[in-house]
Amino acid sequence: MFPFEDINDFNIRMDQEHELFRKSIRQFCEDKLSPIIMDVERTNDIPKGVIDDAKKLGLTGIGIPQEYGGQGGDMRMQVIMSEEISRVLPSFGTMLLVNHLFVDPLIIFGTEEQKSRYVVPVATGKALAAHASTEPGAGSDVAGISTTAKKVETGWVLNGRKAFITNADRADFFLASARTSPINPQSRWRGLSTFIVERSFNGLEIGHKFDVIGLRGEQPNEVIFNNVTVPEANLVGKPNEGFKVVVTTYDYSRILIAAQAVGIAQAAFEMAFNYSTQRNAFEKPIASFEGVAFKISDMLMELEAARLLTYWAAYLADTKKEFYMASSIAKTYSTETAEKLASLAIKIHGGAGVDRDTGVERFLRDSVITTIYEGANDIQRLTIFRSLLKMVSKNLEVS
Ligand SMILES: Cc1cc2nc3c(=O)[nH]c(=O)nc-3n(C[C@H](O)[C@H](O)[C@H](O)COP(=O)(O)OP(=O)(O)OC[C@H]3O[C@@H](n4cnc5c(N)ncnc54)[C@H](O)[C@@H]3O)c2cc1C
Numbered sequence: 330m331f332p333f334e335d336i337n338d339f340n341i342r343m344d345q346e347h348e349l350f351r352k353s354i355r356q357f358c359e360d361k362l363s364p365i366i367m368d369v370e371r372t373n374d375i376p377k378g379v380i381d382d383a384k385k386l387g388l389t390g391i392g393i394p395q396e397y398g399g400q401g402g403d404m405r406m407q408v409i410m411s412e413e414i415s416r417v418l419p420s421f422g423t424m425l426l427v428n429h430l431f432v433d434p435l436i437i438f439g440t441e442e443q444k445s446r447y448v449v450p451v452a453t454g455k456a457l458a459a460h461a462s463t464e465p466g467a468g469s470d471v472a473g474i475s476t477t478a479k480k481v482e483t484g485w486v487l488n489g490r491k492a493f494i495t496n497a498d499r500a501d502f503f504l505a506s507a508r509t510s511p512i513n514p515q516s517r518w519r520g521l522s523t524f525i526v527e528r529s530f531n532g533l534e535i536g537h538k539f540d541v542i543g544l545r546g547e548q549p550n551e552v553i554f555n556n557v558t559v560p561e562a563n564l565v566g567k568p569n570e571g572f573k574v575v576v577t578t579y580d581y582s583r584i585l586i587a588a589q590a591v592g593i594a595q596a597a598f599e600m601a602f603n604y605s606t607q608r609n610a611f612e613k614p615i616a617s618f619e620g621v622a623f624k625i626s627d628m629l630m631e632l633e634a635a636r637l638l639t640y641w642a643a644y645l646a647d648t649k650k651e652f653y654m655a656s657s658i659a660k661t662y663s664t665e666t667a668e669k670l671a672s673l674a675i676k677i678h679g680g681a682g683v684d685r686d687t688g689v690e691r692f693l694r695d696s697v698i699t700t701i702y703e704g705a706n707d708i709q710r711l712t713i714f715r716s717l718l719k720m721v722s723k724n725l726e727v728s
Pocket residue numbers: 427459460461462463466467468469470492493494495496541544549698701702703704705706707708711
């Protein structure tokens with residue numbers, strides 16, 4: 330049981346509502362996403378029509394309270410959506426998920442005015458959003474950013490350059506982090522603030538598009554703030570406490586990356602299993618050789634373990650229990666499982682596995698990104714260890 334206190338910390342409850350939702354998302358994926366996979370890989374673009382279909386179905390509002398224009402729904406529903414979409418087209422899942430990196434901090438830390446002005450249009454699909462934290466010189470080290478926001482009479486003036494910003498070329502709104510006080514080596518995380526920047530604000534530029542190996546169709550861009558004036562009303566949370574806004578957002582969103590990885594792993598597993606029963610070598614299906622069958626069994630074991638960890642983290646979050654450690658465990662295990670299963674799926678396909686037209690190798694290109702973004706897995710390991718120390722010291726205080 331150590332370091333957990335109660336066996337109930339390992340509960341996972343899924344309801345009929347979750348299953349009905351899963352079926353409806355799967356239908357959407359089969360009807361709208363499956364037919365465009367190869368086109369998206371080739372053109373590196375997601376057709377606008379499919380984004381509009383998702384909006385019509387209300388997918389931009391899942392997990393957002395109805396009072397702010399959303400469809401409601403818990404973390405488990407968001408996990409189901411991320412998993413099912415990523416089973417077919419992970420880049421489409423990333424596009425929808427990034428909205429949450431904008432909306433969630435506003436729901437938790439924003440004012441009522443910010444919620445009605447910015448959350449409602451994103452939830453209803455009228456607007457798309459992005460989250461601009463990473464910079465050329467600072468990714469894992471969130472406190473190391475160098476974008477600045479200087480106080481002026483009408484609000485704040487932002488200057489700096491952000492890198493790898495998903496949705497940047499489509500987004501109407503950005504959540505941007507900037508330094509509002511000089512860095513103090515004793516408490517580097519203090520002195521950051523977060524702001525809502527509209528695409529139409531003077532001085533905001535979308536820069537270079539990165540050509541990343543995976544998640545084709547949803548490639549990140551640079552975002553440049555060149556003397557962008559942001560009104561005071563667009564400060565999210567308290568000044569100098571932006572670090573908390575950013576990392577709290579990631580506590581939730583990394584569960585959705587875990588789910589994305591489960592979706593990729595599921596797809597890799599299904600393709601590998603199907604191929605192993607259909608492909609003959611030495612006059613037998615290759616699945617009849619132990620060397621292949623054992624690989625398939627290992628894939629299934631690891632896939633289901635990843636899924637359980639991911640649903641567990643989501644259930645802890647839904648039941649308002651401590652979930653930060655679980656979300657880091659789920660993110661790390663699931664993304665590394667997806668990478669491993671993608672690699673095994675390629676090998677089980679032999680030569681066909683490295684032929685782009687087979688559609689298997691993309692799982693490896695997509696899954697490696699899940700191990701990097703939303704907090705690289707080394708950083709997750711640090712979070713897990715720090716959470717463990719916190720739990721241990723809490724238990725020592727009690728005993
Ligand atoms: C496709 C894609 C989309 C993205 N979308 C967004 C987005 O929408 N918004 C956004 O803000 N960012 C986005 N990112 C950026 C992403 O979050 C960062 O790439 C990630 O946080 C890692 O930061 P970095 O690239 O600067 O690597 P670094 O922080 O430089 O890390 C490099 C290596 O060093 C390791 N490392 C660093 N510090 C430590 C440590 N203390 N202990 C052990 N190891 C360490 C890391 O694990 C990694 O292996 C995206 C990235 C990609 C690839």
